[in-house]
Amino acid sequence: MFTGIKSLLIKKYSILIFFLILILASFLRLNKISDYMTFLGDEGRDVLVVREILKGDLTLLGPRASAADFYLGPIYYYFMAPFLFFSNYHPVGPAIMVALFGIATVFFIFKIGKEFFGDFAGLLAAALYAVSPLVIIHSRSSWNPNIWPFFSILTLYFAYKGVEYKNLKFLALSGLLLGIALQLHYLSIFLGGILVFFLLFSVLFSNKKARNYILLAKGYLALLLGFVFGFSPFLFFEIRHSFPNTKTIINFIFFSGNVSGSGNFKEIIDNVFFRLFGRLITNYPQPEQVSVSTDTIAAIGFYLTLLLGISSSLFVVYKFIETRSSKFLLISLWLILGVLFFGLYKKPIYDYYLGFMFPLPFLLTGALFSSLFNKNIFWKAIAIASFTFLFYINLTNGPLKYPPNAQYEQVKMISEFILKKTEGKPFNFALITGGNSDHAYRYIFETEGYHPITIQNPQIDPERRSVTDQLLVICEENPCQPLGHSLWEVAGFGRAEIAGEWQVSVLKVYKLVHYKGG
Numbered sequence: 001m002f003t004g005i006k007s008l009l010i011k012k013y014s015i016l017i018f019f020l021i022l023i024l025a026s027f028l029r030l031n032k033i034s035d036y037m038t039f040l041g042d043e044g045r046d047v048l049v050v051r052e053i054l055k056g057d058l059t060l061l062g063p064r065a066s067a068a069d070f071y072l073g074p075i076y077y078y079f080m081a082p083f084l085f086f087s088n089y090h091p092v093g094p095a096i097m098v099a100l101f102g103i104a105t106v107f108f109i110f111k112i113g114k115e116f117f118g119d120f121a122g123l124l125a126a127a128l129y130a131v132s133p134l135v136i137i138h139s140r141s142s143w144n145p146n147i148w149p150f151f152s153i154l155t156l157y158f159a160y161k162g163v164e165y166k167n168l169k170f171l172a173l174s175g176l177l178l179g180i181a182l183q184l185h186y187l188s189i190f191l192g193g194i195l196v197f198f199l200l201f202s203v204l205f206s207n208k209k210a211r212n213y214i215l216l217a218k219g220y221l222a223l224l225l226g227f228v229f230g231f232s233p234f235l236f237f238e239i240r241h242s243f244p245n246t247k248t249i250i251n252f253i254f255f256s257g258n259v260s261g262s263g264n265f266k267e268i269i270d271n272v273f274f275r276l277f278g279r280l281i282t283n284y285p286q287p288e289q290v291s292v293s294t295d296t297i298a299a300i301g302f303y304l305t306l307l308l309g310i311s312s313s314l315f316v317v318y319k320f321i322e323t324r325s326s327k328f329l330l331i332s333l334w335l336i337l338g339v340l341f342f343g344l345y346k347k348p349i350y351d352y353y354l355g356f357m358f359p360l361p362f363l364l365t366g367a368l369f370s371s372l373f374n375k376n377i378f379w380k381a382i383a384i385a386s387f388t389f390l391f392y393i394n395l396t397n398g399p400l401k402y403p404p405n406a407q408y409e410q411v412k413m414i415s416e417f418i419l420k421k422t423e424g425k426p427f428n429f430a431l432i433t434g435g436n437s438d439h440a441y442r443y444i445f446e447t448e449g450y451h452p453i454t455i456q457n458p459q460i461d462p463e464r465r466s467v468t469d470q471l472l473v474i475c476e477e478n479p480c481q482p483l484g485h486s487l488w489e490v491a492g493f494g495r496a497e498i499a500g501e502w503q504v505s506v507l508k509v510y511k512l513v514h515y516k517g518g
Contacts, residue, residue, distance in 0.1 A: 014119040018110050018126060025106045025130035028398060029099040029139045034092040035404035038141040039411055041437030046142065047091050048443050050080045060237035062183055063144050070248040073183025073234030076144040089447055091408055094142035101147040102139030106130050108153050109359050116327045117367040124387055125366030129359065131394040134279050138352060140399065144184045148355035151181040152191055159195050160330045162219065163202045171199075171219050172226035179230020181356065186249045190341040191356050195223060198333050202326050253345060265343040272342045272349060276361045277309035278302075279351055283393050308386075312364035315371060334360055365390075407440075414504050415444035418472045421500065421511055426468040428455055430489035433476040441474065455492035467493060475508040482510045 037043075046063060053059065062072040080094040087093025109129050114122030129135060138146045155177040162170030178195065181188040203216045228235065238246050271287065278284030282305045290298040313335055320328035338357045342349060372383035418429070418441075429445070429452035431438035445452055456466040471493045473482045482490060483498065490496075493512065500511035 014114075014123055017123055021110070021123070021127050021130050022103065022106060025103050025126075026099075028131065028136050028400065029102050030096065031400065032404060033095055033099060033140055034090075034408060035406050036140050036399060037092060037095040037408065038143070038405075039091055039408040039440055041439045043091060043142055044411075044440030044443045045437065046077065046080065046144075047084060047089075047094065048439055048446065050077050050084050050094070051089065051443075051446065053077060053081055054085055060233050062234070065186060065249075070186075070245040070252070072144065072186065072245075073231065075180050075183040075233060076147070078233075079147070080142065091142065091443070095140065098142055098146045099139055101150045102135070105150045105153065105359065108150070108157065109362055112153065112157055112359075113363050113366050116331065116363070118370055120373065121363075121366040121370035123366070124369050125359075125362040128281065128365060128387075128390060128394065129362040131391060131398065132280055132362075133283060133394060133398045134351060135358060137399050138355070138358075145352045145355050148181060148184045148188070149358040151177050151184060152188070152356035153359045155181055155191060156194070156198075156330060156334060159198055159223075160327055162222070163199065163326050163330075166215065168218060168222040171222040175223040175226025175228075176230035177226075178223075179227045179232070182231060183234055185353075185355060186253065187345075187353055188356060189249075189253065190338060192227075193341060194333050194337050196220075197337060198330055199223070201329060201333065205324055205329065252347070268345070268349070269339050269343045272354070273309060273339050274302075274306060275351065276339070276354060276357060277312075277365075278305045279354075280358065280361050281305070281308065281365055281390060283397055308365065308368075309361070312361070312368040315368050316364055331360070331363065335364070410505055411440045412444050414474065414507060414509065415441050416448070417502070417504050418474070418509060419445070419448060419450055421472060421502075421509070422450075422470065425470065426453055428453055428466075428468050428471040428489065428493055430471060430473045430482075430485075430487055430493075431476065432473060432480055432482060432485060432487060432490070436476060438474075455489060457492075464494075469513060470499070471496065471512040473510040473512060475510065478508075480508055480510075482512060 042063070049059065059074050059077065062074040062076055064071050079097060083093035083097040084091075085093070087096070106126050106129055110122040110126035112122070113125040135149075155174050158170045158174040158177065161167065162174060174195065178188065178192055181191055199216060199219050203212065206212075234245075238244070274287065278287070282301060284301055284305050285298075287302075290302075292299045292302045316328055316331045316335070319325070320332050334357065338360070342353075369383040369387050372379040429438065429441070431441065442452065452472075453466055453468055455461075458464070461467075471490065473490065475482065483496060485491065490512075493514075495515040496512040497515045498510055499513045500509075502509045
């Protein structure tokens with residue numbers, strides 16, 4: 001009777017604590033989101049496309065990958081569409097969508113942590129994920145990789161449910177979610193590899209003498225059918241055009257050759273393993289930004305992070321060896337294969353590339369601390385002190401600590417300033433920049449009802465009707481010399497002279513007109 005009452009109390013308190021964690025996670029992701037969200041070229045490009053979708057111009061292609069010349073699937077655009085519509089075409093709508101996916105990810109980390117390792121482990125994992133600065137940063141802006149952790153954890157969870165309960169519907173759902181994930185980021189191909197090995201090893205490591213390979217084949221078929229359905233919007237385009245993006249993606253990941261500084265296989269997997277815990281759990285800087293050999297504080301942080309990563313990883317691998325449970329097999333493969341696959345990747349690895357593994361170190365850390373808490377008073381103290389320290393340093397170093405960038409308001413202000421300078425007449429537009437694109441500005445022009453005229457190639461426009469009497473130029477470079485610049489939007493305008501020059505916020509705006517001589 002006492003045991004039942006105790007379990008009931010723990011359950012009630014865990015629900016209350018988790019509710020508070022969810023409130024905190026929501027606050028950290030939604031508070032002043034319009035001021036902190038990123039709104040640059042990529043975000044402008046996306047809302048321009050989604051605006052056209054809402055007008056009825058549907059697409060089977062998604063965002064262009066920032067790393068190479070190929071496109072992803074369109075699913076992210078269709079996720080964005082209702083949020084952009086209900087926000088009256090304000091870009092904050094899709095950013096709120098990303099934040100909601102981030103909050104939902106906190107919920108599933110708690111649910112899976114609780115189911116795999118117990119209530120306490122689920123709470124610890126969810127609490128640390130809720131306050132992780134890197135996670136929060138990627139939960140406050142609209143960008144296709146930012147909802148990747150949500151679909152990754154659900155893809156693996158339903159694969160586990162399908163194996164555990166021999167339910168093909170769960171496996172089909174896992175495949176469908178994988179199809180969505182692969183439209184969000186091409187490295188979801190690693191997630192697919194984890195699923196393939198998980199189904200295989202769940203049979204090979206089965207305690208049963210007679211292994212059911214027929215059920216394995218059915219599982220793969222269910223996974224494949226679900227994947228085809230989830231990936232179908234992009235698949236339709238690829239089939240119709242002989243798989244141009246698929247071929248480019250595979251070649252880019254595995255066969256395009258190492259780039260300078262990418263390191264060998266061991267260096268890469270060591271780096272990825274450390275960053276999983278350092279960047280996400282202990283708020284450690286990028287390893288190349290600190291010197292472990294000369295900075296004592298950095299060295300202590302480095303080795304404590306490494307200790308946390310190794311200890312929590314060995315804990316879950318040991319649990320699999322001890323129990324042969326499919327849940328511990330899944331977590332072990334997620335870690336081991338996820339890290340090893342990066343050793344095959346031929347390009348630089350940015351933090352957000354780890355998105356399909358974002359929830360993992362939190363589950364591992366929560367499981368380890370929960371296990372330590374169940375031991376003697378010494379280990380209880382270690383677990384409590386470690387969690388409290390990590391929670392504190394993450395909470396106090398989040399993005400809300402810094403002033404907002406107000407990028408959308410700045411882009412809007414500059415764009416509206418330009419429209420005033422056009423005096424309502426047709427105009428050409430150019431952005432001189434080091435790495436941005438002009439889509440964010442063009443989106444404001446579109447929503448204000450103005451359309452800069454794009455200067456066409458002389459072969460297309462021999463009479464130069466696409467060249468207006470004025471060219472408005474934004475300079476994001478400093479110093480900036482728009483006259484004679486090689487950018488096509490400037491060069492195509494022809495010989496010009498400056499009719500106006502203004503400092504607007506931190507940027508320069510120029511008005512160019514055709515050279516009159518004299």
